[in-house]
Amino acid sequence: MSCELWRDWIDAYLDDGCTPEESAGIEDHLNTCTACAAEALARLRLKNATRIAAADRFVPAPDLRLRIEQSIQNPRNPISAIPFVAFPRFKFPVLTKQWKQGLAGAAAALVLVVIVGSVWWSRSAGRQQALAQLLDMHVATLASSNPVDVASTDQHTVKPWFEGKLPYTFNLPVLDGTPFKLVGGKLMYYRNRPGAQLLFDLRKHQISVFILQDQPGLTPKSLGVATERQRGFNEETWSQAGLRYIVIGDTSAADVRALGDLLRAAGRQ
Amino acid sequence: MPHFASLYNLAFWLTQDRATAEDLVQETYVKALKGFPSYHQGTNFRAWMYRILRNTFLTTQAGLKAAVSLDSDDVRVVEPATDQTPEVFFLTRVEQETIRRTLEKLPMHFREIILLCDLEEMNYKEVGLALSIPIGTVMSRLFRARKAMRLLLAAASQGAKA
Numbered sequence: 521m522s523c524e525l526w527r528d529w530i531d532a533y534l535d536d537g538c539t540p541e542e543s544a545g546i547e548d549h550l551n552t553c554t555a556c557a558a559e560a561l562a563r564l565r566l567k568n569a570t571r572i573a574a575a576d577r578f579v580p581a582p583d584l585r586l587r588i589e590q591s592i593q594n595p596r597n598p599i600s601a602i603p604f605v606a607f608p609r610f611k612f613p614v615l616t617k618q619w620k621q622g623l624a625g626a627a628a629a630l631v632l633v634v635i636v637g638s639v640w641w642s643r644s645a646g647r648q649q650a651l652a653q654l655l656d657m658h659v660a661t662l663a664s665s666n667p668v669d670v671a672s673t674d675q676h677t678v679k680p681w682f683e684g685k686l687p688y689t690f691n692l693p694v695l696d697g698t699p700f701k702l703v704g705g706k707l708m709y710y711r712n713r714p715g716a717q718l719l720f721d722l723r724k725h726q727i728s729v730f731i732l733q734d735q736p737g738l739t740p741k742s743l744g745v746a747t748e749r750q751r752g753f754n755e756e757t758w759s760q761a762g763l764r765y766i767v768i769g770d771t772s773a774a775d776v777r778a779l780g781d782l783l784r785a786a787g788r789q
Numbered sequence: 790m791p792h793f794a795s796l797y798n799l800a801f802w803l804t805q806d807r808a809t810a811e812d813l814v815q816e817t818y819v820k821a822l823k824g825f826p827s828y829h830q831g832t833n834f835r836a837w838m839y840r841i842l843r844n845t846f847l848t849t850q851a852g853l854k855a856a857v858s859l860d861s862d863d864v865r866v867v868e869p870a871t872d873q874t875p876e877v878f879f880l881t882r883v884e885q886e887t888i889r890r891t892l893e894k895l896p897m898h899f900r901e902i903i904l905l906c907d908l909e910e911m912n913y914k915e916v917g918l919a920l921s922i923p924i925g926t927v928m929s930r931l932f933r934a935r936k937a938m939r940l941l942l943a944a945a946s947q948g949a950k951a
Contacts, residue, residue: 535906537913570907573888578801585793588815
């Protein structure tokens with residue numbers, strides 16, 4: 521198949537709209553064709569740039585939510601009078617005291633569900649955005665000709681390199697006897713705070729590990745280890761000793777989990 | 790009210806007007822509340838909400854006007870005189886504002902499908918549900934929308950150079 525035909529498939533591949541077989545075929549081609557690989561990277565960058573540019577572009581007025589809630593409750597509002605055939609007219613019976621108490625309880629429960637749902641969704645959206653930004657950093661690192669600032673497989677070289685650059689320290693695992701290999705690390709900034717990005721190799725796949733000071737917006741501590749799958753990448757995040765760890769890679773979830781286990785064990789030492 | 794900020798953002802992108810977007814979001818919640826029994830559990834709730842929002846918009850005067858170009862590729866740009874792909878030479882220095890302006894220039898049906906896919910990260914099936922179109926149409930429209938966007942970005946890049 522010619523490059524022109526393969527390029528028709530790149531969008532579907534980046535949108536996760538291909539079957540596993542189609543994805544494998546495209547990946548094989550991208551591995552051998554630098555022109556199409558560059559095109560795929562450019563399209564991925566445009567896709568990510570679009571998301572960042574369009575997200576939260578327009579913010580509702582502070583009182584809009586309240587106005588809508590009031591209009592929904594106000595029967596005289598013309599909007600409330602819009603007929604909807606799927607919603608049958610219902611004549612309410614005269615309510616007894618027990619009914620009223622029951623309905624009041626149900627209403628309170630409904631309000632609670634709405635609040636909890638809204639909070640959950642809001643936190644979830646914020647977390648998704650945070651993880652998406654870190655995923656973008658991982659992809660950009662892989663595309664860079666200088667992916668790390670300190671290149672070494674020796675943990676005793678990489679860890680000391682961060683001294684004086686970060687307001688905290690962390691432990692790196694001993695990787696002897698494991699399939700993982702330390703590639704190096706670099707200083708990164710997230711939400712105006714410095715953090716460490718470490719790069720690991722696993723059977724020619726690159727895995728990023730971000731170590732940041734814990735802050736709101738990433739996975740809440742109470743969730744413990746959380747896993748995600750986003751745009752074909754597996755991610756795992758957890759909080760330990762005031763630090764937030766995020767592992768991102770295109771390897772299997774089990775491989776990401778294995779590296780996470782090694783880091784968690786090192787963090788407990 | 791779930792998805793409130795996200796729906797408002799999409800409504801503004803769709804209407805390009807604050808007051809219209811506010812009315813649209815308000816009417817969407819009213820209709821969603823009344824029509825909730827018709828929502829099928831297990832299907833994408835955001836896609837369902839967006840479909841209500843979009844159908845409501847298309848019944849307004851502004852929506853009818855926007856819908857006129859629904860099946861056309863009417864994006865009048867001069868293709869850049871270069872062999873490079875638009876993104877390669879443009880994204881190295883593209884600003885967020887340029888992308889926003891480019892999105893605003895796209896016809897509504899192109900803008901919304903890019904936003905649903907790239908911003909809302911809906912899969913093709915969910916986009917199809919939101920827009921009431923088959924998956925094949927989702928893919929072809931998305932392809933044309935992104936091509937139009939790349940051409941507009943390339944034209945903007947060449948305009949900036951000149």
